[in-house]
Amino acid sequence: MPPQTFIVLVNGHAIIQFWWLQQSNLLLNHLILYQCIDYTSQEVSLCSISTEQLMAPAKTKIAKACKAMKKLGYSGETVKPILTNLLKLYGNKWKLIEEGNYRVLVEAVLDSEEQKAQSDKSEQPDDWSEDEDEDNEPLLKRSKRNRHENPSSPLLHSSIPSSSNVENQPPISQRMAETAYDYHLDKDAKLKAPCSSKSCHEKGKGKTSSSPLSYRAVEQKKESKSLYDLESDESNSSLPSALPENGGDDSDSFHVVSEKRLITCKDLVLHSEDEFPDYDVPPDLILPDSPKLLTLGSSGGKCSNAKANCSMFPEVVDLDSEDTSRSLPKNASSVGNQSESTNYEQSKAEKNVTGDRDFMKLDIASSSKGEVKITLIFKSSLRSGFKVPSLEEVLKQVEDTIPQTGFSMQRLMNDVCECFLAAGTTSTHTVSGNSKDSNSHTVSDVGLDRQLSLYDESINIDGPSKFDGVLEVSPEISRCLRSMELELSREGCNGMGRKDLELNNLLPSSSRNMTVPEHQCHYIKDITKGHEFHEISLINEINNEPDPTFGYISKNVVYQNAYLKFLLARISEEKCCSKCFGDCLSLEIPCACASETGGEFAYAPGGFLMEKFLESCISMNHSAQERNLFYCQDCPLKKSNVNSLSDTCEGHVVRKFIKECWYKCGCSMKCGNRVVQQGIRVKLQVFMTPDQKGWGLRTLEVVPKGAFICEYVGEVVTTTELFERNVQNYGGKHTHGVVLDADWKSEVILKDEKALFLDATGYGNIARFINHRCVDANLVEIPVQVETTDHHYYHLAFFTTRKINAFEELTWDYGIDFNDPVKAFECHCGSNFCRGRKSVKRIRTSPLAYGSL
Numbered sequence: 001m002p003p004q005t006f007i008v009l010v011n012g013h014a015i016i017q018f019w020w021l022q023q024s025n026l027l028l029n030h031l032i033l034y035q036c037i038d039y040t041s042q043e044v045s046l047c048s049i050s051t052e053q054l055m056a057p058a059k060t061k062i063a064k065a066c067k068a069m070k071k072l073g074y075s076g077e078t079v080k081p082i083l084t085n086l087l088k089l090y091g092n093k094w095k096l097i098e099e100g101n102y103r104v105l106v107e108a109v110l111d112s113e114e115q116k117a118q119s120d121k122s123e124q125p126d127d128w129s130e131d132e133d134e135d136n137e138p139l140l141k142r143s144k145r146n147r148h149e150n151p152s153s154p155l156l157h158s159s160i161p162s163s164s165n166v167e168n169q170p171p172i173s174q175r176m177a178e179t180a181y182d183y184h185l186d187k188d189a190k191l192k193a194p195c196s197s198k199s200c201h202e203k204g205k206g207k208t209s210s211s212p213l214s215y216r217a218v219e220q221k222k223e224s225k226s227l228y229d230l231e232s233d234e235s236n237s238s239l240p241s242a243l244p245e246n247g248g249d250d251s252d253s254f255h256v257v258s259e260k261r262l263i264t265c266k267d268l269v270l271h272s273e274d275e276f277p278d279y280d281v282p283p284d285l286i287l288p289d290s291p292k293l294l295t296l297g298s299s300g301g302k303c304s305n306a307k308a309n310c311s312m313f314p315e316v317v318d319l320d321s322e323d324t325s326r327s328l329p330k331n332a333s334s335v336g337n338q339s340e341s342t343n344y345e346q347s348k349a350e351k352n353v354t355g356d357r358d359f360m361k362l363d364i365a366s367s368s369k370g371e372v373k374i375t376l377i378f379k380s381s382l383r384s385g386f387k388v389p390s391l392e393e394v395l396k397q398v399e400d401t402i403p404q405t406g407f408s409m410q411r412l413m414n415d416v417c418e419c420f421l422a423a424g425t426t427s428t429h430t431v432s433g434n435s436k437d438s439n440s441h442t443v444s445d446v447g448l449d450r451q452l453s454l455y456d457e458s459i460n461i462d463g464p465s466k467f468d469g470v471l472e473v474s475p476e477i478s479r480c481l482r483s484m485e486l487e488l489s490r491e492g493c494n495g496m497g498r499k500d501l502e503l504n505n506l507l508p509s510s511s512r513n514m515t516v517p518e519h520q521c522h523y524i525k526d527i528t529k530g531h532e533f534h535e536i537s538l539i540n541e542i543n544n545e546p547d548p549t550f551g552y553i554s555k556n557v558v559y560q561n562a563y564l565k566f567l568l569a570r571i572s573e574e575k576c577c578s579k580c581f582g583d584c585l586s587l588e589i590p591c592a593c594a595s596e597t598g599g600e601f602a603y604a605p606g607g608f609l610m611e612k613f614l615e616s617c618i619s620m621n622h623s624a625q626e627r628n629l630f631y632c633q634d635c636p637l638k639k640s641n642v643n644s645l646s647d648t649c650e651g652h653v654v655r656k657f658i659k660e661c662w663y664k665c666g667c668s669m670k671c672g673n674r675v676v677q678q679g680i681r682v683k684l685q686v687f688m689t690p691d692q693k694g695w696g697l698r699t700l701e702v703v704p705k706g707a708f709i710c711e712y713v714g715e716v717v718t719t720t721e722l723f724e725r726n727v728q729n730y731g732g733k734h735t736h737g738v739v740l741d742a743d744w745k746s747e748v749i750l751k752d753e754k755a756l757f758l759d760a761t762g763y764g765n766i767a768r769f770i771n772h773r774c775v776d777a778n779l780v781e782i783p784v785q786v787e788t789t790d791h792h793y794y795h796l797a798f799f800t801t802r803k804i805n806a807f808e809e810l811t812w813d814y815g816i817d818f819n820d821p822v823k824a825f826e827c828h829c830g831s832n833f834c835r836g837r838k839s840v841k842r843i844r845t846s847p848l849a850y851g852s853l
């Protein structure tokens with residue numbers, strides 16, 4: 001999702017914010033970050049905000065909807081759960097719900113009432129009289145009955161104008177039922193409280209103002225209210241959609257400057273005009289607290305004042321608090337006291353005090369809910385006559401200072417967050433609340449907030465600091481930051497000097513300005529050149545190995561003669577279960593499609609492989625003995641191998657296919673194999689392995705067991721074509737290829753054009769970088785039928801055999817017999833079960849995988 005930006009002024013603070021959402025697989029939550037530049041306190045921070053706050057605009061809409069329904073006699077209690085369902089059903093498209101005077105909502109409420117009445121009725125004794133309750137019926141319920149009895153009821157027509165697109169849809173209740181599996185009125189999903197401490201509100205108590213700013217106080221007061229608790233509020237509807245840019249008193253109002261705003265400050269936090277706190281802090285410091293937040297450091301997350309401790313991440317610097325001098329590096333706090341009239345020269349002079357390093361501190365903190373906050377603090381000063389620039393101007397200036405094209409500040413911050421999350425899952429560092437001794441504490445898994453800090457240790461911090469919880473940066477973060485630094489210097493390591501890089505300051509002092517050998521910093525941002533869902537970078541911190549040369553393709557291509565009956569076009573779905581709807585994978589009784597697989601599904605809901613199926617695939621690969629090998633008389637693999645010393649077939653694996661059902665099924669997930677078809681979704685990186693295996697592939701995030709990683713993609717070639725390629729490549733670099741031999745045993749003699757190979761040497765995807773590991777590899781390859789049931793051609797998909805941590809190398813067992821006198825390579829897999837450590841001879845011209853040459 002592209003960042004959304006807007007600028008607000010509050011109390012003379014100019015705040016530039018940008019937002020973006022990032023799905024975090026690690027914490028299964030959305031990260032929402034924004035940048036806040038506070039020109040008065042001379043602080044720049046990148047902050048997070050809870051997903052709940054993003055919901056704030058919805059609160060207003062909910063309140064409005066409730067109000068409308070109240071007029072029709074339905075209480076908020078009745079309406080809200082139904083509204084919640086509708087929102088899910090319509091993917092939060094309020095427009096659809098609001099149109100026609102909430103026609104859809106009205107329908108849904110009526111349907112739900114009707115259903116309730118029916119179930120009540122069935123529970124009532126027979127003599128229960130429906131009429132008895134008629135007077136108590138909500139107006140609209142009666143009207144609905146009237147509508148059935150008298151279709152021209154004026155009431156209904158006035159309150160529920162017809163809408164053709166709604167009219168044509170099935171009844172709401174039916175639509176809801178159809179997606180019932182998606183309906184979890186999860187109490188935990190209620191809007192979370194903003195600041196949970198009373199003291200958060202005290203500052204604002206008793207004050208009234210018409211300022212929109214006052215809404216914040218009430219939002220905080222409504223700390224433990226859920227969506228269900230929201231009351232319809234007259235004032236919400238009367239709020240202006242955007243406040244005038246310079247109208248009113250700057251000291252207490254927000255001014256929306258940018259058109260591009262995602263949500264305004266009033267959306268964020270404003271709710272009622274009842275109270276007006278004396279806020280004089282920018283919004284980053286008044287972010288609501290989360291009830292679940294635990295904190296590091298001395299404050300323990302308690303809201304001791306309305307500013308700092310209502311922050312999402314209580315341990316961040318509060319420049320406006322009284323103890324600023326304690327919480328900031330000395331010279332930063334002195335800068336903070338400068339008046340707004342500070343001129344540029346003063347600023348420059350100040351700058352000279354600390355040399356050219358304005359940057360003082362970088363904090364990264366995460367909450368148990370998955371928010372990440374990054375705070376950058378640096379001193380700066382204002383020119384006299386300062387005018388708030390547009391965000392575009394600011395970003396452009398930042399980007400222009402980086403002497404290369406393509407740099408994006410937003411991307412950089414996004415990457416920092418991603419790396420933080422990724423590193424957080426693998427870090428062996430232990431984190432403590434009040435100590436820098438990273439070895440003496442352990443991280444409790446959920447609920448513990450972490451805060452990492454990179455800062456100039458030469459700057460003294462007086463007294464007990466809010467940075468008590470500051471931790472050593474983990475090596476992973478350091479590496480990530482270095483990677484980003486490399487990104488800035490893509491030209492490289494060779495071109496731009498490292499000292500020119502501002503990001504040097506982001507590195508921990510220990511590694512700052514360190515001399516890194518030139519070869520340790522090669523980085524390519526996206527080797528897929530945009531072919532995949534995510535960018536997949538390549539990094540070499542180890543040696544001078546040149547970049548791999550191959551053409552990136554995300555789907556198999558047929559080279560020339562491969563005999564593919566189906567022409568890679570989708571086969572007809574006419575044999576699908578026509579009656580299937582919803583999520584067949586969740587059904588207890590399998591649908592008709594599943595009967596083809598004996599009622600067993602390969603995929604669990606969510607697209608992960610079923611444990612049983614996965615385990616059977618894994619065990620097939622565990623040892624050559626366990627593998628279901630067959631030996632062909634006229635081995636196409638041998639024919640294609642110019643290195644082959646004998647003609648004897650070494651056996652081909654009979655692999656377990658993910659069965660036909662999975663591409664035929666017409667269920668809501670259409671077929672489990674969609675998981676494969678949709679392509680790579682896990683964030684991956686190609687990297688130079690430190691253990692002589694050449695390039696390897698690793699994940700940048702935690703991946704659960706049974707998850708699809710990627711396909712082995714390459715050119716589909718025949719035996720003859722492969723032979724020709726091998727001849728050309730003889731004695732050259734190793735080839736990348738796999739044999740599609742899973743069903744060769746069904747042929748007595750296989751025709752040359754029917755024995756297919758996937759050759760990724762010239763064209764392929766990132767699977768060509770997956771290295772071999774004996775026996776306990778974390779990936780298993782499974783044949784997947786997508787276009788055809790013809791077992792000659794299939795897709796080879798990699799699934800995880802276990803949970804994989806971020807930054808772990810991805811490996812699969814090529815199935816190589818290392819006892820063969822002609823070794824494919826000397827194995828450095830490091831597995832305790834390694835079959836290839838004692839190998840003696842090495843050639844590099846062999847295709848990989850089963851039945852390897």
Ligand SMILES: C[S@@+](CC[C@H](N)C(=O)[O-])C[C@H]1O[C@@H](n2cnc3c(N)ncnc32)[C@H](O)[C@@H]1O
Nearest residue numbers: 693694695734768769770771772825827828829
């Ligand atoms: C599919 S490629 C993997 C990517 C390869 N490392 C590269 O740099 O392009 C297979 C080649 O990687 C190397 N390789 C893979 N696994 C290995 C292992 N466990 N030990 C040593 N070399 C390995 C071998 O040279 C093999 O021929």
